[in-house]
Structures are given as C-alpha cells and as structure tokens.
Amino acid sequence: xxxxxxxxxxxxxxxxxxxxxxxxxxxxxxxxxxxPIGPEALSxxxxxxxxEQEVSTQRWIDIPEEVLEVLSIWRPxxxxxxxxxxxxLDTPAKIYIKNENVSPPGSHKPNTAVAQAYxxxxxxxxxxxxxxxxxxxxxxxxxxxxxxxxxxxxxxxxVSFDQKPYRKTMMKVWGADCFSSPSNETExxxxxxxxxxxxxxxxxxxxxxxxxxxxxxxxxxxxYALGSVLNHVMMHQTIIGLETKKQLAKINEYPDVIIxxxxxxxxxxxxSFPYICDKMNGKKIDIYAxxxxxxxxxxxxxxxxxxxxxxxxxxxxxxxxxxxxFMPPPVHxxxxxxxGMAPTVSQLVVNGLVIPDSIGQLETFxxxxxxxxxxGIIPAPETNHAIAKVIREAKKAxxxxxxxxxxxxFSGHGLIDLSSYESYLxxxxxxxxxxxxxxxxxxxxxKQYPTPKKKPQYKNK
Ligand SMILES: *Cc1c(COP(=O)(O)O)cnc(C)c1O
Numbered sequence: 001x002x003x004x005x006x007x008x009x010x011x012x013x014x015x016x017x018x019x020x021x022x023x024x025x026x027x028x029x030x031x032x033x034x035x036p037i038g039p040e041a042l043s044x045x046x047x048x049x050x051x052e053q054e055v056s057t058q059r060w061i062d063i064p065e066e067v068l069e070v071l072s073i074w075r076p077x078x079x080x081x082x083x084x085x086x087x088x089l090d091t092p093a094k095i096y097i098k099n100e101n102v103s104p105p106g107s108h109k110p111n112t113a114v115a116q117a118y119x120x121x122x123x124x125x126x127x128x129x130x131x132x133x134x135x136x137x138x139x140x141x142x143x144x145x146x147x148x149x150x151x152x153x154x155x156x157x158x159v160s161f162d163q164k165p166y167r168k169t170m171m172k173v174w175g176a177d178c179f180s181s182p183s184n185e186t187e188x189x190x191x192x193x194x195x196x197x198x199x200x201x202x203x204x205x206x207x208x209x210x211x212x213x214x215x216x217x218x219x220x221x222x223x224y225a226l227g228s229v230l231n232h233v234m235m236h237q238t239i240i241g242l243e244t245k246k247q248l249a250k251i252n253e254y255p256d257v258i259i260x261x262x263x264x265x266x267x268x269x270x271x272s273f274p275y276i277c278d279k280m281n282g283k284k285i286d287i288y289a290x291x292x293x294x295x296x297x298x299x300x301x302x303x304x305x306x307x308x309x310x311x312x313x314x315x316x317x318x319x320x321x322x323x324x325x326f327m328p329p330p331v332h333x334x335x336x337x338x339x340g341m342a343p344t345v346s347q348l349v350v351n352g353l354v355i356p357d358s359i360g361q362l363e364t365f366x367x368x369x370x371x372x373x374x375x376g377i378i379p380a381p382e383t384n385h386a387i388a389k390v391i392r393e394a395k396k397a398x399x400x401x402x403x404x405x406x407x408x409x410f411s412g413h414g415l416i417d418l419s420s421y422e423s424y425l426x427x428x429x430x431x432x433x434x435x436x437x438x439x440x441x442x443x444x445x446x447k448q449y450p451t452p453k454k455k456p457q458y459k460n461k
Pocket of ligand 1: 107108109136137227228229261262263264265266267268335336380382383411412413
C-alpha cells in the first residue's frame with residue numbers, strides 16, 4: 001500500500017507560533033483623523049494580552065499548554081496525498097492536502113478561537129461577544145468558549161440565521177446564545193428594526209451590535225473577538241504551516257506551489273507564512289491566495305486605508321479593500337465575501353511574495369465535485385476556490401511536463417453548506433464578476449482616507 005496519509009504524534013505538535021511581523025513591516029493603523037493609534041485605543045474591545053500579541057514583533061511566541069491541550073482534540077491535523085485526484089487529472093504533479101476539516105466545528109477557525117478564548121479567560125473576561133455571517137466563526141468560538149467556561153453571545157446576520165439553521169444549532173449545543181441581527185438586544189439593532197423591519201441584516205450591523213454589547217458591560221468583563229484579518233489571528237493559524245513543514249520533512253518533500261483560499265486571509269496565512277519566511281530567505285516557491293471573481297479584493301481593489309467593519313468603528317488599516325460599504329454579490333462562499341484583506345497578506349502581495357488570483361463560482365463547484373468524487377470529502381464552498389486553483393496548476397504541470405509538488409490548505413468541509421451544492425447541481429448557480437464601475441466607485445470613496453506607502457517594507461533591510 002502506498003503511503004497516503006502523513007501524521008505527527010501529539011508530542012511533535014509545534015510549541016510556538018510564528019510571528020511574521022518579525023520579518024516584515026506594515027503601514028501603521030490610524031484613527032479616523034489619520035493619526036497613528038496606540039494599543040490602549042483598543043483596550044475596551046480586546047483584552048490587553050491579545051493587543052500585545054497584535055503589535056508584537058517577536059518572531060516566536062509560546063503556545064500556552066492549556067491551548068495545546070484543547071487543540072490536541074484534533075491536532076496535529078493530517079496531510080493526505082491526493083493520489084486519486086492526481087490520477088483523474090492525469091498530472092505528473094504531486095498534490096498534498098493539509099486537512100483542517102477535522103476540527104469539531106469543521107474548519108481551521110478554532111485554531112484562533114481556542115487561543116482567543118484562553119487569553120480572554122487569562123485576562124479575567126467572563127463573556128465574549130462576536131458576529132458571524134454564515135456561522136462558521138460563531139460556531140468555532142462557541143466550541144472554544146465552552147472549553148474555557150466563558151459565556152458567548154453571537155449576532156448572526158438575519159438572512160443566514162433564517163436560511164442556515166444548522167450552524168445556529170451547533171452554537172446552541174456548545175452553550176452560546178445566538179441572536180438574529182438586527183436584534184432587539186441592542187439600541188442599534190432596535191433602531192434598524194424600526195427603520196427597516198424587513199432588512200436581511202449585514203455583517204456591518206452585526207459587528208455594531210456586538211461592539212455595543214461589549215462596551216455596555218460597565219464592569220469591563222466582556223470583550224469582542226474577530227475570526228480573521230488581525231495580526232494575532234494570522235499568527236494563531238501558523239500552527240497549520242509549522243505542522244506541515246514537519247510532516248513533509250518526514251517524506252523528504254518540499255512544496256513548489258502553495259495554495260489557499262482567501263477571505264480575510266487567515267487559513268491562507270496559517271499554511272503559507274512559515275514558508276514565506278523561507279521564501280524571504282531565498283527559497284523558490286509560488287504562493288497563491290485565491291478569491292472569488294465576485295469579491296476580487298487582492299486582484300482588483302486598491303491598496304488603501306479603510307475600516308475593518310462596515311460602520312467605521314475599527315481603526316483604519318492599510319489593506320486591499322473594496323470599501324467598507326461594499327455589498328458583495330450573493331455567492332455561496334460566505335467566508336470569502338469580506339470587503340478587505342488582512343494587512344499582513346495585503347502587504348505580502350505588495351512585496352511580491354504572494355500572488356493573488358480569482359476564480360468564478362461555477363469553476364470552483366466543478367472542482368469541489370471532482371474532489372468529492374475522487375478524494376471523498378465534500379469541501380466547503382470557500383475551500384473549492386483553493387481546489388480549483390490546484391486543478392489549474394496540476395493541468396499546467398501536465399502541459400509543461402513538470403513533476404511539481406503542490407500543497408494546499410483544505411480549510412473546511414461543506415456538510416453544512418449542502419444547499420450550495422444543491423443549487424450547483426440544479427444549474428441555478430450564477431457566474432459573478434464585479435464590473436469595473438463598482439471598483440472605480442470603491443477607489444473614489446477610499447480617496448478620502450490617507451494613502452499608505454505602496455512599496456515593499458522589510459524589516460532590517
Ligand atoms: C471562514 C472560512 C474561510 C475564509 O476565511 P479566511 O480568514 O480567509 O481563512 C475559508 N474557508 C473556510 C472553510 C472558512 O470557514
């Protein structure tokens with residue numbers, strides 16, 4: 001029997017996260033008026049220990065024992081060689097799957113949810129609040145807070161709350177309170193309900209409700225949490241790439257091509273950042289971040305200062321952005337519909353170390369179905385973007401007659417997104433591409449904010 005799966009023992013789990021800010025620099029976050037902000041500005045929203053991580057430039061940060069214990073429920077995650085997919089594509093390329101769907105909520109998101117719940121608990125926080133779109137982040141944080149005995153309140157965008165009931169049920173099973181947003185729980189929610197009783201809701205409204213709920217606790221025992229975009233979130237995810245390096249070293253492999261789908265950037269960062277460190281030191285690897293043509297942040301949007309949320313409550317971050325008011329078309333990859341992109345991932349594109357690409361949803365579902373029929377697992381619609389790019393690269397390797405090693409992040413399974421497969425199989429799924437007009441409009445709006453330096457920024461170089 002050929003070796004299909006490469007595992008690590010629990011003793012071999014990485015004990016530190018890799019912080020890429022030791023090796024690169026970012027344009028600093030700014031307040032609304034364009035002044036640099038200090039860590040204190042966020043202290044009512046996030047606990048100070050996580051804010052310290054957010055601004056740290058220390059290369060390696062120890063993973064606390066209590067975090068490792070919870071991660072060990074499913075980590076180290078396996079790597080699988082996609083022999084059947086390779087055969088179906090008749091490609092000389094070797095394809096390796098780093099499989100993040102084995103976590104209890106079914107995606108990479110609990111890697112940071114567990115760490116965030118732990119640091120909140122360490123800081124004396126009793127209750128966390130967050131928002132969720134399709135429910136992947138909400139369910140990951142519900143699992144994590146339940147492990148550490150912290151209360152959780154989730155504001156879930158109404159349209160998903162009504163149409164995707166199962167992730168809401170997962171949150172309840174793990175002990176969280178989940179409200180349809182706009183809700184009657186907050187002043188902002190009540191105001192919106194009065195003005196627009198039939199609104200489907202939006203992430204922006206849900207974020208505002210979550211932040212209002214956080215700030216309302218006069219005893220200061222409540223904090224907010226974000227599942228992607230921020231530096232500390234990217235860092236918590238690097239356990240993915242650090243495990244992968246150990247696993248591939250066991251079979252004397254090193255990737256030529258690395259691929260991840262990118263919404264806010266966290267699963268892509270988790271797999272690729274430890275390799276980007278090698279690339280900065282001269283290794284030759286092609287590293288691709290793949291997004292939907294319907295929400296082409298890295299491939300078409302300007303690199304600009306913009307808010308992380310729709311209401312303008314966060315600091316201004318230097319990133320590729322379609323504008324914080326951007327309403328993406330209703331594609332099924334809910335996790336890839338964010339208007340911006342992590343400042344770290346954005347800066348790495350500016351630095352020429354990450355190559356962005358975009359793929360339409362029909363091609364991604366076709367890829368997902370081929371994957372399910374060869375390798376068995378039904379991928380999340382987000383993950384299908386990475387798989388579609390893997391297939392493009394494997395076909396290219398065949399044309400060029402090259403035996404490339406392709407590695408990708410299988411960010412999650414699609415068992416709670418089967419309605420999207422149903423639409424694909426019924427031929428009711430559409431191709432969306434953003435028009436240049438929409439992008440020009442975003443550019444126009446973003447001109448009112450300061451312009452970030454758009455040149456490579458390295459540390460000590
Ligand atoms: C949330 C999610 C994504 C997108 O988020 P990133 O921060 O870009 O990783 C991708 N895949 C799955 C399965 C997700 O749940």
